[in-house]
Amino acid sequence: MTFLDGNVGLILQGFWLTIQLLVLSGICSIVLGTLLAAARVSPVPLLRGAAVVYVSIFRNTPLLVVFIFVFIAGPRLGLNYPFLVKGVLAMTLYTSAFVAEALRSGINSVPVGQAEAARSIGLTFGQCMREVVMPQALRAVIPPMASVLIAMAKNTSVAAAFGLAEATATMRGLTNNNANERLMIFLVFALGYIVIVELMSFAANRLERRWRVA
Amino acid sequence: MVALDGVQKWFGQLHVLQDVDLHVAPGEVVVVIGPSGSGKSTLCRTINRLETIDEGVIAVDGQKLPEEGKALAGLRADVGMVFQSFNIFAHKTILENVTLGPIKVRKQSRADAEKRARELLTRVGIEAQADKYPAQLSGGQQQRVAIARALAMEPKVMLFDEPTSALDPEMIKEVLDVMVDLARGGMTMIVVTHEMGFARTAADRVVFMSDGRIVEENTPEEFFSNPSSDRARDFLGKILKH
Ligand SMILES: Nc1ncnc2c1ncn2[C@@H]1O[C@H](COP(=O)(O)OP(=O)(O)OP(=O)(O)O)[C@@H](O)[C@H]1O
Ligand SMILES: [Mg+2]
Numbered sequence: 001m002t003f004l005d006g007n008v009g010l011i012l013q014g015f016w017l018t019i020q021l022l023v024l025s026g027i028c029s030i031v032l033g034t035l036l037a038a039a040r041v042s043p044v045p046l047l048r049g050a051a052v053v054y055v056s057i058f059r060n061t062p063l064l065v066v067f068i069f070v071f072i073a074g075p076r077l078g079l080n081y082p083f084l085v086k087g088v089l090a091m092t093l094y095t096s097a098f099v100a101e102a103l104r105s106g107i108n109s110v111p112v113g114q115a116e117a118a119r120s121i122g123l124t125f126g127q128c129m130r131e132v133v134m135p136q137a138l139r140a141v142i143p144p145m146a147s148v149l150i151a152m153a154k155n156t157s158v159a160a161a162f163g164l165a166e167a168t169a170t171m172r173g174l175t176n177n178n179a180n181e182r183l184m185i186f187l188v189f190a191l192g193y194i195v196i197v198e199l200m201s202f203a204a205n206r207l208e209r210r211w212r213v214a
Numbered sequence: 215m216v217a218l219d220g221v222q223k224w225f226g227q228l229h230v231l232q233d234v235d236l237h238v239a240p241g242e243v244v245v246v247i248g249p250s251g252s253g254k255s256t257l258c259r260t261i262n263r264l265e266t267i268d269e270g271v272i273a274v275d276g277q278k279l280p281e282e283g284k285a286l287a288g289l290r291a292d293v294g295m296v297f298q299s300f301n302i303f304a305h306k307t308i309l310e311n312v313t314l315g316p317i318k319v320r321k322q323s324r325a326d327a328e329k330r331a332r333e334l335l336t337r338v339g340i341e342a343q344a345d346k347y348p349a350q351l352s353g354g355q356q357q358r359v360a361i362a363r364a365l366a367m368e369p370k371v372m373l374f375d376e377p378t379s380a381l382d383p384e385m386i387k388e389v390l391d392v393m394v395d396l397a398r399g400g401m402t403m404i405v406v407t408h409e410m411g412f413a414r415t416a417a418d419r420v421v422f423m424s425d426g427r428i429v430e431e432n433t434p435e436e437f438f439s440n441p442s443s444d445r446a447r448d449f450l451g452k453i454l455k456h
Contacts (some may be wrong), residue, residue: 113297114301114303116297117297117302119287119290120262120293121314121319121367122290122367123314131314135305139305
C-alpha cells in the first residue's frame with residue numbers, strides 16, 4: 001500500500017469535497033425538486049407550465065452538457081463562482097428535475113379516496129396534504145428517490161472532468177504519479193463510491209421498511 | 215336536516231342531476247336506490263360538496279353549503295361520509311384513523327379523543343384491532359372503522375355510498391348490523407344501497423333514481439311490493455332475479 005504514503009491527506013480531501021458536493025447537491029435538489037413538484041400539481045396554469053418546461057429541459061439534457069454550461073459558458077458570461085458552488089449548481093439543476101418527477105408520481109400514487117376521506121372529516125386543504133397525502137406520497141417515493149440520489153452520487157464523478165478536486169480528480173492525480181499502482185488506486189476509489197452508494201441504499205431500505213404502509 | 219332544492223349538475227354534456235328536490239328530516243333514514251350511472255353517488259357527494267353543483271340550493275341543518283375554505287371544512291365535519299372503498303387512512307393505525315378528526319378539527323385532547331375512539335370501536339365491534347394498520351383488517355372491519363371515524367366527529371347526518379358493495383357476502387351483515395343500530399339510535403342517514411333487507415328494516419323512505427332524476431319516493435313496503443313507475447318495476451325485476 002505504498003501509494004498511500006503521503007497521499008492520505010489528498011485522498012481524504014478529495015472524498016471530503018465529494019461528500020460536500022453530494023450533501024449540498026442532495027439538499028438543494030430536494031428543495032428545488034419539491035417546489036417544482038408542487039408547482040406541477042398546483043392549480044395555477046403558469047406555475048404548472050413553467051415546471052413542465054424546466055423538468056423536460058433538464059431531464060433530457062445530458063449531465064455533461066449542464067456541466068459545460070455552468071463551468072465553461074457560465075464564466076464567459078460573467079457567472080463565475082468557486083468550484084464547489086458551480087458543482088452544486090450543475091448537479092442541482094440536473095437532479096432537481098428527477099426529484100420533481102419522483103415526487104409527482106408519489107403524490108399521484110396516493111388514491112384520491114384518501115384525500116376525499118380526509119376532507120370529509122373536515123380537515124382543511126393544508127391539513128389534508130400534511131396529515132394524509134404527503135406522508136403516503138413520501139413513502140411511495142422512497143425507492144425512486146433513492147435511485148435518483150444514488151445516480152446523483154455517482155454523477156459527482158463528472159465534476160472531476162471539470163477540475164473539481166473531488167474524489168475522482170484526486171485519483172487522477174494519484175494515478176499519474178504512481179502509474180504502477182494504478183489498478184490498486186482505481187479499486188480504492190471505486191470502493192469509496194461503492195461504500196457511499198451502499199450506505200444510501202441501506203438507509204433507503206431501512207426507511208422503506210419502517211414506513212411501509214402496513 | 216338536509217334540503218336539496220332544484221339541484222342541477224352536469225358532467226360536460228351529461229346531465230347527471232336533473233332538478234333534484236330532496237328533504238330529509240332529523241332522525242330520518244332515506245335509502246337511495248337506482249340503476250348504475252343514475253347519479254346516486256353524485257347526489258351523495260354533493261351533500262358535503264365533494265362535487266359542486268351547477269344550479270339549485272343545498273342546505274344542511276338550515277345552513278347553505280359554503281363555497282370553499284374553512285367554512286366548508288366546518289360543514290364537512292358535521293356531515294359523516296362512508297365510502298364504498300372504505301378509504302381508511304392507510305398510514306395510520308385504526309385508533310389514529312378515528313382520533314385524527316377529533317384532534318385536528320374538534321381540537322380535543324389526545325386522551326379524550328382516544329377514550330371516545332375506543333368507545334366507538336367497541337360499539338362497532340373492533341376494539342381489539344385498535345393498534346393495527348388498515349391493511350391487517352378485513353374489508354368488513356375496515357368499513358366499520360370508517361363508520362367509527364365518521365361518528366367520532368359527532369355528525370348531524372351520515373352519508374353512505376354503497377357501503378357494502380365492495381364486501382364479501384359474509385361481511386355485509388356485520389356492517390349492516392352497525393348501520394341498523396345507528397338508524398335505531400336516531401341518526402339522520404342517507405344511504406345508497408341495493409340491500410333491500412336494510413331498506414326494509416331501517417329505512418323510513420326509499421328514493422328511486424333513474425337518469426339523474428328522482429323518479430319515485432315511497433315507504434320501503436310500498437316501494438318494493440308496489441312500485442308505481444315502470445322504470446322502478448323494471449329495475450326491481452332485474453335485481454330480484456338474483
Ligand atoms: N367525475 C366525473 N366526470 C365525468 N362523469 C362522471 C364523473 N363521475 C360520474 N360521472 C358520470 O355520471 C353518471 C352518474 O354517476 P354516479 O357515480 O353518480 O352514478 P351511480 O348511480 O352512483 O352509479 P353506480 O351504481 O355505478 O355507483 C355516470 O354516467 C358517470 O359515468
Ligand atoms: Mg355510485
